[in-house]
Amino acid sequence: MEQKNSIPFTIVVGLLFIFLLAPVLLVFPMSFSGDSFMSFPPSSWSLRWYEALPQNRVLINALWTSLGLASVVTILSLVIAIPAAYAIARMDFFGREALFALFTAPLLLPSIVLGLAILIVFVGVGLISTFPGLVLAHLVVTLPYALRVLATALSTLPHQVEEAASSLGATPFTVFRRVTLPLMTPGIVAAAALAFLVSFDEVVISLFVVGPRITTLPVELYRYVDTRADPLVAAASVFLILGTVAVVLIVERTMGLNKAVGKS
């Protein structure tokens, strides 16, 4: 924004922020509650829910599953989306636009529809309640994000720089390795962060794929809240919030969030 923000504008934005963030911030006092039920404000304070958290085997197992899942999904998203984005941004072939539309379509579909569709397909091939099943299901949602961010990063990268490298004798692969890849690093970091967070956070689609053998942290938290009403989830949420903030900060530190998401 060019001109200085006016005072009323600042106030409106401030109020909006409070409105959006208030529920999230409430989680922090709640997690230090000494009560056995969620109530605000808590009648007493304690660390008992932080002590109870590591004792809960179900949640801890789900956490490891989610971390592993998000890592695998992130790596696969990059491995698939980098060449795909390169092909879409750099090569001229029939059906290029259509392919991009197809890849990014899941962004527009309601998760519940996607989840149902995945369930129908997976039941037939025995992928329900398996790790590969979860990976595939998550890829459906993370790939569009990764592809978008990487395609934006590539489209802002001047093609002539790559041409300069090839005219200096670099083979296409060397051009990619020495010029294209380093220049799209900010985009790759952003795509990785986004894929990781989306996978780690995913509830709706996971609900259709998890089963007795394997389950994810968001799904377990959801189930926990469904059956119990103690502030344990508040303590878990604090860690999730801090983790997310950490990822965003890393992205911000490495190259500025705006640049990573492709703005300005």
Next chain:
Amino acid sequence: MLATSPVATQAPGAEEGDAHLLLDHLQKSFGDFQAVEDLNVSVRRGELIALLGPSGCGKTTTLRMIAGLSSATSGRILVDGREIQSLPAHDRDMGLVFQSYALFPHMSVERNVAFGLEMRGIARDQLKARVAKALELVQLGHLAQRRPRELSGGQQQRVALARALVIEPSILLLDEPLSNLDAKLRDQMRVEIRDIQQRLGITSVFVTHDQVEALSMCDRIAVMDKGRLAQIGTPQDIYERPATPFVAEFVGRINKLPGQMRDNSTITVAERTFKTTRNVGESGDVTMMIRPHRIEMVKRGTPSDGRNVAHGTIARATYVGDILEYSVELTDGVTLAVETATGGHSRTFSHGDEVELRWSPDDTIVFGAQA
């Protein structure tokens, strides 16, 4: 396209002979738009040829085809008599200075210049020495560790130049490599480029729209107009014997007067008659052209020894350093531009002076009026 190969050998194209680089009926279209049309140029080994023409006439498009960065719609490109259209850019051993520089933003100046040598597998110590020498040549040795974005436009342009020169390619393609430099630096770089080019015998194509650059540096000049070759020849050919009115007007300043041919060597321009030895078969309405500095300006009444004479009044005199530019109004409202060297013995005139203009029939160029 029609079957081009039999046509290509018959049509008057560039002669193959001893050409190092040959463009043969080269054509490039973007959709319906013809960016380059039927271009025939033959460049000898070690020759520096200028590609001169107005903005948008297809100079960059031509270089990109030679470098292998875009493919010709039709026609052939030959190096040493071998067609190279199917050879990828990285196998062509050509150095290209991009009009937009196209430096690697994530590498230091030094790494930028070293890139081409690394691709050629040059040993480390030799590489360092050559990079340092190239940077010294463009006077950027002290900025070797900077990133391109920390350089001025002219400095970036010199990095681009060093990056292309350092690999000592067999063919050098320069796309307005000096456009962003100040006059003094530009003169120095012209000398450096010419020196390296001649010392190593690098066949070079030098794109410019600066005609002084083309005239002073290059062995030959190819003038392009709207994607076509208007004329190719030595600087003298282009300047003294322009093939078309476009070339005459584009290369150097020139006066343009409408007139009629009376006979093969006599033109009338609004009741005046002038002699020319430069008419090649034009008759009827013509355009007469004279270079401003080929007109001598004297006080009235000096004997004329058979040259063309016109009388007029100085309407404007402009001092531009080396030369004085006059605008001289002839009695019937026709205006001629005249240039004289400043200093020395040439006399200066000022506004309102009555003068006599004289020029040789040999300098009186004639083109058909419709052209």
